[in-house]
Amino acid sequence: MSPHCYYYSLVAVALAVWLMSSPCASAFILTKPLPSASAHHRTISIHHSSVDSIINGPSNGNGDSTITKICHILQNLQKDLLADPSKLQPILQQHQDSSADDFELSSENVVKETLLSTRIPDLQLQLNRTRTGPSTIEGAGRGLFATEDIAKGELITCYPGDALLCEYSELEIDDEEEEDFDEEDIDFEDEDYYDEEADYIEEVVLWGEHVDATDRLEEDEVFDGIVAENVPPLTSYAASVDDVYSVMGMPILDNNPAYYGHFANDGAGHIAIQTGVDDAARIGIEEIMSSYVSESVELSNALHKPMADGLHLGTFASKDIKKGEEVMITYGPDYWMNFEG
Secondary structure: OHHHHHHHHHHHHHHHHHHOOOHHHOOOOOOOOOOOOOOOOOOOOOHHHHHHHHHHHOOOOOHHHHHHHHHHHHHHHHHHHHHHHHHHHHHHHHHOOHHHHHHOOOHHHHHHHHHOOOOOOHHHHHHOEEEEOOOOOOOOOOOEEEOOOOOOOOEEEEEEOOOEEEEOOOOOOOHHHHHHHHHHHOOOOOOHOHHHHHHHHEEEEEEOOOOOHHHOOOOHHHHHHHHHHHOOOHHHHHHHHHOOEEEEEOOOOOOOOOHHHHHOOOOHHHHHOOOOOOHHHHHOOOHHHHHHHHHHHHHHEEEEEEEOOOOOEEEEEEEOOOOOOOEEOOOOOOHHHOOOO
């Protein structure tokens, strides 16, 4: 085992202990199991129910009416797509071209995939509250900044689903298949049976219809980036919607302030990045995790949360944000444990 893999294993164990014991843990809860050190993607993932009061609390600002309009638009689009399945063809074609075609998905699932990977046309006319610019965080590249005062609980921008990462579990068996399931049909001597990553999870990337074919990445580029051109993996711009879907925003699509959620940085990421194996051994994993989470939560003023029953992902203010202030969120330890620089 390499030093880095050993370090990440220590982090995973210590983080589990820390989450159960630390008073700070109530402010930061992961929705998914931590990925292994070999996992090739990472997502920003925060427990949504723990912040419902922030999002649903009283607010009479611009954000409230915009949320209502967006939800109304999405619900109407959902009804329209369910009534006319021919409009689902772009996503269905991608399913047919990939291993996703092996899974029986309901019309509701395909509609959800279509809307998660859609940028609502002209939404910037209603939602134009941010700009991008050099981050105040050293080495972070571009950041997201408020162009007007934004009250706690208001919608700041949406998180784009330029590409959609789908994790279909082969363990999900419908009722009819379950009746026919026979344990004797399983070859327990097949080593692949014990390979959970290979047998039980199928990762599929679906592209939004608005993304030009020339801008779409090959699958290995989505997960590994383009080293020769210094292009990071698109999965480093992924945010979890639920246990199946994560939306990925393309940094080259940067001219629509209604979909700027993927430019929000983590103000405490430097703690995770600058901590090496020697520091971890000297300081202690629990202390590092506690320092990171405490500072990240303190500096964050926003969070991502599903809208319209998971048909879109929004970036909401968790604190009052002043005009010109940088919008920051908490990525979480699972993201930084798999950070590759």
